[in-house]
Structure formats: structure tokens, C-alpha cells
Amino acid sequence: MSKLKNKEIDYILEVYKKEKSIEKTVKITGFSKNTVNKYVEEISSKDKRSRNCLNPIEKLDANTGQVLEEYRKPSIAAIKEAIHPASICRCLKGELDTAGGFKWRYKNTLD
Secondary structure, X not given: OOOOOHHHHXXXXXXXXXXXXXXXXXXXXXXXXXXXXXXXXHHHOOOOOOOOOOOOEEEEEOOOOOEEEEEXXXXXXXXXXXXXXXXXXXXXXXOOOOEOOEEEEEOOOOO
16 A cells, blocks of 8 residues: 555545545545545544534533533434434534424534
């Protein structure tokens, strides 16, 4: 396995920034999914739509607004709370008021 040149890494990052999809980046660049993942992980970890997103969320009491629990990402909260992950995500987007009887927000937001 050979190490990629800076020019190739820049190309992967440029395509990913434009397409915002690992699958599309793989198709366009011709590099393997593992290779693309390796180089775009840092960028995709900041994109809330990405499964690599590590933007922490908080579970709030629906009545008081008190923070009850914090999770590294919505998928972990969904498993621990036995709530469908789409419901939590819809709360985070403001499409639903509650999921599983709780309010949800991204950490470090003042709602």
C-alpha cells in the first residue's frame, strides 16, 4: 500500500467538500472507500448530516428544560433511550418538539 501524495489528498478533500458525500467522492476520485474515509473524517465529523459527526447532544426535561443527560451523538442517544434516531434528529432540526417524551438540543446552544 503506497502513501498518497499531497496533491491526491487535496483532490479527495476538494471533491468531498463539493459533493458532501463519501460515496460520490469514491466514485469520482476512484479511490477506495477506506482511503476517502481516512482523509475526510476530520471534515465530516463537523458536518451534522454525517454519521461521523461527533457534535454532542443533550436530553432535556420537557417541562423544566433541565439537562438530564449528554450523548456524543444522536445515534448513541437513540440506542440508550430506545427512541428511533430519526425522531431525535427531527427534534434537533426543530421539526418535532419532543422525542421519547424529552426535548433534545445540540450541546452549547441556548434554547
